[in-house]
Amino acid sequence: SQLAEENSWALSVHEGESVTVNCSYKTSITALQWYRQKSGKGPAQLILIRSNEREKRNGRLRATLDTSSQSSSLSITATRCEDTAVYFCATDTGNYKYVFGAGTRLKVIA
Amino acid sequence: DAGVTQTPRHEVAEKGQTIILKCEPVSGHNDLFWYRQTKIQGLELLSYFRSKSLMEDGGAFKDRFKAEMLNSSFSTLKIQPTEPKDSAVYLCASSPGNQDTQYFGPGTRLLVL
Structure with missing residues (x-):
């Protein structure tokens, strides 16, 4: 069974709108990362948030972490067509290897 | 800086082959x-x-999958013998370590007929 999973399989928004992708996990973690994968490419890291952090920002991206509910969210503001991708959360349970969720497919429509 | 490179980008194999x-x-x-x-x-x-050093050998994948790291700058993944269910994208990633970011290569798309 997966230790990390995103809560929506697919989302679509219009360009300029904001969107949030959610992730839940099942065990205690030391860190959580958000990755984005565009078609034909490998995943690329967006944000790393450690267990003692509650929020992290990277430009138009904002990640939150709630260790009490074992959940995280990734918000994207002012979306662009190039944000179209699959978004993964990945959790580290302390042995430095990450477990990836199945991913949420985001489509940004012009 | 060079990122992670993977070769080949695409591979087609017959069932039973070694890749x-x-x-x-x-x-x-x-x-x-x-x-x-x-x-x-x-x-x-x-x-x-x-x-x-091999830290994780993939559990259920041990049977026909063998990864090796001959030196710090090169690794191989051998699948022997291939089966149609092995058709997938195989991704390699590297990391400085200690919870740091994983940098992924573009992947190898494998099709087993």
Whole structure:
């Protein structure tokens, strides 16, 4: 069974709108990362948030972490067509290897 | 800086063949990972090396999958013998270590007929 999973399989928004992708996990973690994968490419890291952090920002991206509910969210503001991708959360349970969720497919429509 | 490189980018094999996929990690990275990616299962960890030592051999994948790291700048993943269910994208990633970011290569798309 997966230790990390995103809560929506697919989302679509219009360009300029904001969107949030959610992730839940099942065990205690030391860190959580958000990755984005565009078609034909490998995943690329967006944000790393450690267990003692509650929020992290990277430009138009904002990640939150709630260790009490074992959940995280990734918000994207002012979306662009190039944000179209699959978004993964990945959790580290302390042995430095990450477990990836199945991913949420985001489509940004012009 | 060069990122993670993987060769070949595409591979077609007949059932029962042996195939070898190659990966060159980012220079100076301590950790190297091999993953299999399919639409149904998502990203599954096959092998994990730390400073060239095998830390994780992928459990259920041990049977026909063997990853090696001959030196700090080169790794191979051998699948022997291939089966049609092995059709997937195989991704290699490297990391400086200690919870740091994983840098992924573009992947090798394998089709087994």
